[in-house]
Amino acid sequence: MKTMWLAGCCLFLASALCYGADVGVVTILDGNARLLRGTSWHKLIEGVRLQDGDVIDAADAQVQIELSAGPIVNLVGPAELFAASAGSREGKQLAPAEMYLTRGWLKLAVKQGDVALRVRSPAAAITTGDGVAVMHVAPEALEAFVERGDTTRLTEPGKGAAEGAAHEVKGGEFAIYASDRPFATAGAAPQKFVAAMPRHFRDPLPNRAALYQVSRVQLVADRPITYAEAEPWLSGPYRRAFLKRLQPRLADAEFRGPVMAKLQAYPEWHDILVPPEPKDKAEAPPKSTEKAEPTRNRPFGNTK
Secondary structure, eight states: OHHHHHHHHHHHHHHHOOOOOEEEEEEEEESOOEEEETTEEEEOOTTOEEETTOEEEESSOEEEEEETTSOEEEEEEEEEEEEEEOOBOOSSSOBOEEEEEEEEEEEEEEOTTSOOEEEEOSSOEEEESSEEEEEEEETTEEEEEEEEOSOEEEEEEOSTTSEEEEEEEOTTOEEEEETTEEEEEESSOOHHHHHHSOGGGGSOOOOOGGGGSSOOOOOOEEEEOOHHHHHHHHTSTTHHHHHHHTGGGGGSHHHHHHHHHTGGGOGGGHHHHSOOOOOOSSOOOOOOOOOOOOOBOOTTOOBO
């Protein structure tokens, strides 16, 4: 009964969830990469439309994404990129497009008039409204070289959801921030950084979006995400979004088992995995607490 209830809950949620809106297109794919949409992995194909919430895992590939709002990003694996938000030009406060790079190399290009682009990482974030930059993300460090533009900022992580200190990085400067060292800049990229950088990052990123304005590429699902693959996202800065998104996977015993083993880490799923016991339909009336008075035998009948 409990399993049927859980499956029903997850099925209802899965039917209620919808995929995000298109935010751009994959215009270059060189190598093997995959894309997580919803709860399933798909083989990445050049020309596919990127949607809000997609995760690209470029194990040994080069992937270029051209956003509908203007910015271009080129990713080189091993790397993993989450399309967190498409950004917006509406209202007085323009919201930047936001991506999250867990590891790897990335080159970004934003021109004046585009929506600003913010690339977060576990160590820090790079934001620009008009510039070109190359960044490399390691587990606890971010290195960035600003090729062009004077609107680029490196923002340190703050406490909780708050942001830390923001530092301007001008064109031609190299910046580094790591958990074991303070923010620092240099007037040029060090030779070690240049030597490790993907060779094609020396050239401008090509604009190929026009080639895919009409064609539509359909993704083919490969397999659902496993708990081991999902765990970093369930404990990361976008935890709330992934808890809701991956809840349908609780219907799978292989995914549910590891979650149950550390249920204290997922209080949001507790009532789904451990539903409250149903109350009895008919409850017996409470017993009277009053004691009956003893009866006495009398000649003309028993009375109290």
